[in-house]
Amino acid sequence: MGKIVLPLRRLLLVTIVMPVVLTGCSPASDDNKEISPATPSAGSKGEVSADTVGVVDGKSISRAELTQRLLSSYGSDTLREIMLHEAVNREAAKLGLTVSAQELEQELKSMMEGYEGEAQFYAVMQKQLGLDKEAVREDAKYRLLVEKLATRDVQITEQQIAGYYKQHEGDYSSRRQFELAWIVTSSKAEANDVLSQLEQGTDFGTLAGEYSTDEMTAETGGYLGWVDENDSFQDPRVLQAASQLNVGEIAGPVKIDAGYAVVQLKGTQTTDGQPLSAVREEIRRQLAMQQAVPIRELERRLLSKYGAKVLDPRLSSAVDR
Structure with a gap:
């Protein structure tokens, strides 16, 4: 079903973790506070701490506990994604690299292949990944910037493009x-x-x-x-x-x-079959990525270049990998 790109799942970590973390935590002394089993349900007038996010058999689950679990499970990955977005945006701005509206729309069109239409694509992204339309578009834009950074020094000739098309002609036939x-x-x-x-x-x-x-x-x-x-x-x-x-x-x-x-x-x-003229740019991008610096290495270089540091020892693996 279409192309669900992996970075969308990485972006999902930010969507899940950050709203909880940014709301702050209550002191640890409030964790696991015992409350009455007769605690009223949500919406009624009960003595429930504003810091309580859930209750099981009369035992409260605090926002601090939830935050700690999220940080432990997703914190390093989420922090790394935030740092990478910042480093990529800074490097792209420094080099004058941008993503045009046409490039973004073409990328989204490619992602929608296999879906009944735009509405279904965004509905699936929302239901399966929890990402709204704007989040999907922002992630696509980010990935295009990363690709441009990785391939900016790679030169692909017309001969290489024509050779690839001929070798994979079956992929472009009806x-x-x-x-x-x-x-x-x-x-x-x-x-x-x-x-x-x-x-x-x-x-x-x-x-x-x-x-x-x-x-x-x-x-x-x-x-x-x-x-x-x-x-x-x-x-x-x-x-x-x-x-x-x-x-x-x-x-x-x-x-x-x-x-x-x-x-x-x-x-x-x-x-319909696709002539070389219709897929030239697609092939050029594919060949360029094959010759480009690996994305993981590019990310490592950018984090180092812009002095990415983790101040919380629990999240040290966000950079050290």
Whole structure:
């Protein structure tokens, strides 16, 4: 289903941790304060400390405890991401590197491939990663800046671009695509139960939310999006099953590595071939990244150049890696 880029997950750490940390902590003496089991529920008038974020069997969980857990689990990664964004922005400004509106829109368009449209893409980003539209756009802009910094001294010739296109011409020719949805179950018996309910008229998306063990698609009705008939990232057994279906039909159980799948073919299409002129910049970027300094090394250099230091010993690994 489209391209969910890894840095989005890294950005999610900032989204999760920082709002909690920045609100501050209460003194440690307030941690685990005992309260009455009869403590009123949220919204009623009860004697609950403003620092209490949860209650289990009458025992309070303080904001300080939550913050400490978040810092322990995500603090170093989150701090590193904040430092990297600052260092990258400073270096880009120093070198006069920017991301144009056109470049950003093209990157987002690429990320949306495989989704039904822009609305579904942003809805999935919000539901699965907790990122709103602005956060997704900011992350895409940041990644483009990192790419420009990494490749600014790399020169790619027209001959190299043409050679790559010729070598991978099959990737740019017209190809058949399937629009798929699936429900993944841990057992064949459960998959058969799903099929039985589908035969009785139960909605596919509803069953996906109830039964599917694939967390990435369960909450979106099992929707996988548009995939090439020979997509190397999809299980060939699923693609084979889809190739035998008419639009609207369902196949299964299909044995896959994660268990068993019930597959629905929602649509088919044949994409137009792409001439070299249409993919020249895409190929140039790809070749440039292959020759560029590794991103991890670039990050290390930038943190060092701009004097990144961690003042909290609990978060020392944010830089020392």
